[in-house]
Amino acid sequence: MVIKSKKICVVGIGYIGLPTAAVFANSGFEVIGFDLDEHVISELNQGRCTISEPHLDELVKKEIERGRLRGTTTIEQADVFSIAVPTPITADKKADLRYVIKAANSIKNVIKKGDLVILESTSPPGTVDECIVPILKETGLNIGEDVYVAHSPERVIPGKILKELVENNRIVGGINQKSSEMVRDLFMSFVKGDIFITDSRTAEMCKLMENTYRDVNIALANELAMICESQGIDAWEVRELSNQHQRVNIHMPGPGVGGHCIAVDPWFICDKEPDKSALIHQARIINDSMPEFVFNKVKNMIGTRGRIAILGVTYKPDVGDLRESPILKLIDMLSQADTEYEIEIHDPYVEKYNKEIYEVVENANLVIVGVDHKQYQYVNFDRIADVMAQTNILDTRACWKDFIEKDPRFHYKLLGSGKY
Numbered sequence: 001m002v003i004k005s006k007k008i009c010v011v012g013i014g015y016i017g018l019p020t021a022a023v024f025a026n027s028g029f030e031v032i033g034f035d036l037d038e039h040v041i042s043e044l045n046q047g048r049c050t051i052s053e054p055h056l057d058e059l060v061k062k063e064i065e066r067g068r069l070r071g072t073t074t075i076e077q078a079d080v081f082s083i084a085v086p087t088p089i090t091a092d093k094k095a096d097l098r099y100v101i102k103a104a105n106s107i108k109n110v111i112k113k114g115d116l117v118i119l120e121s122t123s124p125p126g127t128v129d130e131c132i133v134p135i136l137k138e139t140g141l142n143i144g145e146d147v148y149v150a151h152s153p154e155r156v157i158p159g160k161i162l163k164e165l166v167e168n169n170r171i172v173g174g175i176n177q178k179s180s181e182m183v184r185d186l187f188m189s190f191v192k193g194d195i196f197i198t199d200s201r202t203a204e205m206c207k208l209m210e211n212t213y214r215d216v217n218i219a220l221a222n223e224l225a226m227i228c229e230s231q232g233i234d235a236w237e238v239r240e241l242s243n244q245h246q247r248v249n250i251h252m253p254g255p256g257v258g259g260h261c262i263a264v265d266p267w268f269i270c271d272k273e274p275d276k277s278a279l280i281h282q283a284r285i286i287n288d289s290m291p292e293f294v295f296n297k298v299k300n301m302i303g304t305r306g307r308i309a310i311l312g313v314t315y316k317p318d319v320g321d322l323r324e325s326p327i328l329k330l331i332d333m334l335s336q337a338d339t340e341y342e343i344e345i346h347d348p349y350v351e352k353y354n355k356e357i358y359e360v361v362e363n364a365n366l367v368i369v370g371v372d373h374k375q376y377q378y379v380n381f382d383r384i385a386d387v388m389a390q391t392n393i394l395d396t397r398a399c400w401k402d403f404i405e406k407d408p409r410f411h412y413k414l415l416g417s418g419k420y
């Protein structure tokens, strides 16, 4: 493949920046990955990944070896700057844009006429206009004419990042038409999905709304679960049957919403418009309350002492990502001073918890299924029933419903079901 003429600098070599850099390199560009973290860059330059994502290791190694990708802790000149830094929330749920500001200030030092700056990080509406553009203006360059700027939010799902980077549709919101078109043309080098052009504020709101839509729907499912438990109904059955309606898509209840996106992004809207976002705010409160809901169920099942085996601790199935995991929050609650639980953890995706499952559940008074990893579909229930001290199961994800719901050897409780 011919090396494409543009040099791309990806700013922030994390969950999105590293795969983005590798995919740009793989599609023929010269790519530099800029990050202030020396460990991240030193690993990158040795062809190693600091995040776990299927197939990323091979791709990064290949691109480092063939010289299309390299890391640096010092910002360099490039033709395109793609900002993929974290945009967390503060303790009081306000958008923390310090990494975006830092990235823009670094770029300001090397930017030249003709360059393109793309913000990929999820950001509150106005971040491009009010935060990035003013910093770039300090160079004296005419932003919009000498330098082009756009927001093009990443929408890839952990576990399938490389596939979705290529296949997903993309939104590009430029500060003007020329900026949008430049980003569109760049992405056309590897994106197979459709690319839609809009303005930067709309693009920012689209990304926030996508994740908020999901958060609000998950909160609705969680509320349904709580209602069904007190009404003697199984929310999972309600979900399955209601979803037979062609215009209904009830999400899955669970122990809470984890990850660094859905549990964070709705707060950016609440922060901007606190008086107009009551529903969004309430959804966050409901989803954040789920670990405590599960904690109370544990107390109802076994009291305040006993040996508990937790299966699955990541924020969702089949990934090794622990960020904002609701099961970690549950573990914190189970470890609090006024209870005496002995906790064992199993997770095939987390090295320190990747143990023999039957040893983890041995002598347990309760097994909590926290995440429905596909491995848990293939456990030997005879062995589990044999080794547990008491066969209490609390399934927060309907992972074992089809296998042991009616098995008399187990005392099975399903989050969201009031049937038993």
Ligand code: SAJ
Pocket (backbone or CB within 6 Å): 122, 154, 155, 156, 157, 158, 210, 211, 214, 218, 251, 252, 253, 254, 255, 256, 257, 258, 259, 260, 261, 262, 315, 316, 317
């Ligand atoms: N969850 C439920 N019930 C459901 C669906 C999810 O409890 O019905 C929970 C999961 O267990 C997990 C959390 O929600 O704890 C989030 O998982 P997810 O798979 O819904 O989403 P993420 O956070 O992995 O990725 C999302 C995606 N956004 C949308 O699907 C709208 C992804 O496309 C985004 O790129 C990503 O956020 C991001 O980076 O913003």
